[in-house]
Amino acid sequence: MNTSETSQSIHEQIVTLLPRLRRFARNLTRNPHDADDVVQIAVERALTRLDQWRSGARLDSWMFKIVRNAWIDELRSRGRRGKIFLAAEAGENIGTDSMARETELLSVQSAMARLPEDQREAVSLVLVEGLPYREAAEVLDVPIGTLTSRLARGREALQALLGTEGEAT
Amino acid sequence: MTISDETLMAYADGELDAAARAAVESAMREDPQIEARVAAHRTLRRKVLEAYSAELSEDVPERLLAAARGVESTRSKVVNLEDARAAMERRASRGRPLRPQWRTAGTIAASLIAGVGLGFFMWGHTESPLMRNAGGALVARGQLAQALSNQLAAEQSRDSAVQIGVSFRAKSGDYCRTFALSGAVSPSGLACRQGGEWQVQALTQEPGAAGDSGYRTAGSALSGTILKSVEGQIAGEPLDQAGERAARQRRWAAADR
Numbered sequence: 001m002n003t004s005e006t007s008q009s010i011h012e013q014i015v016t017l018l019p020r021l022r023r024f025a026r027n028l029t030r031n032p033h034d035a036d037d038v039v040q041i042a043v044e045r046a047l048t049r050l051d052q053w054r055s056g057a058r059l060d061s062w063m064f065k066i067v068r069n070a071w072i073d074e075l076r077s078r079g080r081r082g083k084i085f086l087a088a089e090a091g092e093n094i095g096t097d098s099m100a101r102e103t104e105l106l107s108v109q110s111a112m113a114r115l116p117e118d119q120r121e122a123v124s125l126v127l128v129e130g131l132p133y134r135e136a137a138e139v140l141d142v143p144i145g146t147l148t149s150r151l152a153r154g155r156e157a158l159q160a161l162l163g164t165e166g167e168a169t
Numbered sequence: 170m171t172i173s174d175e176t177l178m179a180y181a182d183g184e185l186d187a188a189a190r191a192a193v194e195s196a197m198r199e200d201p202q203i204e205a206r207v208a209a210h211r212t213l214r215r216k217v218l219e220a221y222s223a224e225l226s227e228d229v230p231e232r233l234l235a236a237a238r239g240v241e242s243t244r245s246k247v248v249n250l251e252d253a254r255a256a257m258e259r260r261a262s263r264g265r266p267l268r269p270q271w272r273t274a275g276t277i278a279a280s281l282i283a284g285v286g287l288g289f290f291m292w293g294h295t296e297s298p299l300m301r302n303a304g305g306a307l308v309a310r311g312q313l314a315q316a317l318s319n320q321l322a323a324e325q326s327r328d329s330a331v332q333i334g335v336s337f338r339a340k341s342g343d344y345c346r347t348f349a350l351s352g353a354v355s356p357s358g359l360a361c362r363q364g365g366e367w368q369v370q371a372l373t374q375e376p377g378a379a380g381d382s383g384y385r386t387a388g389s390a391l392s393g394t395i396l397k398s399v400e401g402q403i404a405g406e407p408l409d410q411a412g413e414r415a416a417r418q419r420r421w422a423a424a425d426r
Contacts, residue, residue: 014237019225022233026224036230043236108220126182127217133184152175159213 010050013059014043020129024064027124028071030113038074042067061135064125068139111161119154126151172196172203181210231328231351299350300369309360309367317346317360317367318421323410334395336413339402342423344416345370347395359398362421371398 021042025035046053046066053062112120118140125136126147137147172193179185180193197204299313309317316331325333334347334357345361358372373394408416 011238015229015234018229018233018237019227022227022229023221023224036233040233040236043233044239047236047239108217112217123217127214128221130218133179133182148175148179152178155178155210155213156174158217159209162213162216 010053010059011047014046014063017060017063018043020060021063021067024124024129025067025071027112027120027128028068034071034074038067038071041074042070045070058135060129061131061139064129064131065139065141068121108158108162111158114161115154115157118150119157122147122150123154123158127155174206177203177206178210181207181214231330235330235351303366307369307372309369313348313350313360314367317348317362319417321410321413321417323413335399336408336416337399337403338405338408338416340404341402342404344421344423345399345402347399357395359395359402361402362423370402371395 018039021039022035025038025042026032029035029038042063046063049066053059112123115123121140122136125131125139126133131139133144133147133151136151137144140147142150176185176189176193180190185193193203193207197207298311299309300307301310302308308314313331316325316329316333320329320331320333322333322336330351332349332351334349336344336346339345339361341361343361343363345359346367347357347359349357356372359370360367361370362368371394
């Protein structure tokens with residue numbers, strides 16, 4: 001196979017990405033076991049589809065997208081879509097929840113876990129994984145305007161939960 | 170001039186072009202409130218990034234490393250479980266005391282089709298990396314055979330793809346060893362040395378069989394199926410470290426009885 005040399009180095013590139021893939025998957029799934037399963041599925045899937053990866057494209061974005069799709073598939077096959085929507089709805093109300101406000105210093109992680117799915121994905125890709133807006137929008141398959149509005153709402157919610165605003169640093 | 174919060178956010182994220190950046194910067198100079206809002210965005214960005222930076226230095230599980238390094242030949246092979254089952258039936262009907270449980274076959278198949286870690290079985294396919302089908306019997310090969318022949322339970326690395334569990338001498342005089350394979354399904358099994366080869370006698374994918382810490386010291390972490398297989402065959406006690414070493418020295422040749 002004449003591509004074996006290239007794909008060998010892609011294997012190692014994916015190995016290098018694994019910590020970030022796990023981190024992203026944890027933010028998606030909010031469960032470390034699910035996260036590792038999803039990463040494994042995604043990695044295996046990516047390796048069968050290396051031909052679909054344009055070598056000019058960022059490998060991390062491409063892998064994040066596969067991780068996300070693997071998670072969506074997983075949810076579908078579990079038939080848990082309904083539960084996720086419920087959780088997302090509950091998340092919307094957190095910002096105005098006085099209990100949450102009193103518990104002042106939530107950890108960043110637990111604040112993130114309270115964000116609705118779409119905001120959490122946006123925050124996770126841009127603020128945690130450091131993707132440019134355009135890359136993040138592509139991972140999420142949304143127009144860039146949608147990405148920025150999710151990101152803005154996610155940040156606002158995080159700031160409310162963490163009490164960052166006006167805080168001395 | 171009013172600047173939207175999304176623009177300030179984009180500024181803090183370094184997403185604006187030069188002209189827009191200049192506009193924000195001049196607004197910041199004029200209005201301390203705008204400056205404070207930008208600072209809040211930056212602070213949040215830093216906080217979030219810091220909160221998640223520790224995760225990057227965690228150890229990555231072996232199964233993910235194995236998946237990323239991928240065994241090329243296992244990629245998109247379709248597993249023929251019918252062959253596997255038939256092979257097991259044939260062995261069972263020859264009077265072997267054990268029969269692996271196949272109720273998890275679906276899980277195994279699903280993982281295999283996804284191309285799990287080592288790609289532990291390609292039943293009926295000659296290119297199986299770990300076992301081959303020898304006229305209905307399963308014979309260990311490759312990494313599995315090497316581990317069975319050479320690896321000492323007390324000295325093995327936790328990172329090895331094959332983890333050796335209990336070694337013992339069977340009533341037949343043959344040496345047998347339990348093993349666990351890394352991968353999402355963590356199959357485990359029992360192999361006995363016969364005719365200079367490791368014959369896989371039982372194989373299962375029950376939980377509790379993975380190469381966890383308690384595994385090498387006792388049979389406690391073995392799956393029920395494998396444990397029963399061991400109990401059915403063992404003569405005396407499991408080999409201790411010295412016994413294991415001595416058996417390896419004699420290349421696991423059957424002891425006279």
